[in-house]
Amino acid sequence: MRAIALAAVLLLAACGSAGSVAARGASPSASPARQPATLPSASAAPTLRTFIDRDMGFKLDLPDPWRPSSCNEPPRTDGGIYIGRADFVVVDELHETGTDVGHQYASVGVTVTDNKGGLSPRQWIEMGKIGTTAGTALQDVRFAGRAAVQLVPGGTYVFADTGRMWAVGTDLHADPSLKSAADAVTASFGLLTDDELAAARLGATPSPAPRGLDDVVNGLAAGFARKDADALATFMSDCFGNALENAGATFVTRAKEVADLRTAFASGLTVAVAVKPVKGDASLGSAAIGSAWSGDGQPARSIDLSLREDAGRWRWVATIRLQH
Known part of the structure; x- marks a missing residue:
């Protein structure tokens, strides 16, 4: 939990926190983007x-x-x-x-x-x-x-x-x-x-449809199993974080993260996603699932996939590499 909370704080500091939307002089109202x-x-x-x-x-x-x-x-x-x-x-x-x-x-x-x-x-x-x-x-x-x-x-x-x-x-x-x-x-x-x-x-674009936590968890598991970077992109936030447990974080755009995943898959990366248990408190809009990364010439590593909910729509927002 401490690692998840830290990564969320670092990601929000780097990318800006999502929340309510308001025009000048108006009261904020919920919006996902x-x-x-x-x-x-x-x-x-x-x-x-x-x-x-x-x-x-x-x-x-x-x-x-x-x-x-x-x-x-x-x-x-x-x-x-x-x-x-x-x-x-x-x-x-x-x-x-x-x-x-x-x-x-x-x-x-x-x-x-x-x-x-x-x-x-x-x-x-x-x-x-x-x-x-x-x-x-x-x-x-x-x-x-x-x-x-x-x-x-x-x-x-x-x-x-x-x-x-x-x-x-x-x-x-x-x-x-x-x-x-x-x-x-x-x-x-x-x-x-x-x-x-x-x-x-x-001219405002309609808000995206709500998306449940299970939809994202199962979608990530399926996308990684197929090594399908484009499918994984549909669950990502526009701004994506990569953090080391109890340490600093970096951020990239979704386009960059997808390009890096595509290259890693071509180099042999295999990711096994554990859909259970879901870590964190989903009622507070923050959760994570575990995964094991290997086969791309780097040491095998355990990485949490950090998930966040905004206005009823869950997204994959970051990876957190665990130090154990």
Whole structure:
């Protein structure tokens, strides 16, 4: 149980926690997945796309090859506090990876959370609610049509709107060649109007059908028995974690994990899944099943397949390699 809980924490820290979905100014409601819309920009070059996030209620322009992270998940509530985050990355799905402390490539991040104390952006920063480094200066600016504070250097903008605090900024990871493009993505940020939110909701993709724990357990057992990576992909989360028991975790996209499994199967990997017992407390939306991996030139190992339920739909979210 401790290993399962640790892996879940690490995965959530790396990929963002799933939970309720809410548009700006609305109350959260359950949803299993973020439902963004990426539309052609009427006023930009063909390679520029306007991304609309109908969950958090914002939009921005993405030049190629920038795209929404595959590890973005819906906003959630934690202790009654609304928290949302979305990242935009410059790498493709097969190269999007990271650890429980983040990733190592350029990104633009958008965060929003409840501002229950009615703090100003400057007060918010000075209270340590946003990380800063020694020598960071605070500059009063206008951003997204609102009074904001910019962190200099770094470029993150912090502003308040309708009871929530927003932060929008870039992380270049020592790649200055991407500064111009990242700054342009940040500068294009805007909150959706009520009419834009209503239009975005009309185009929302229907929520996936509920899926039971037994369906996922039996589906994984059958998929591994057939060495069918594509079948296994249907049970995976978009952002997939690989952890070592009582240690750190890495995350990759579903596309990368499926590609790695396909290669491993071709190299002789055999996985025997134990459908019973199911570990953990399924009533809390978290469970795991055991499996034995061998035959691919690596030492035989015991790996738990970590499962999670969101809005009635169970998914395979991570592997946890046991240390025994």
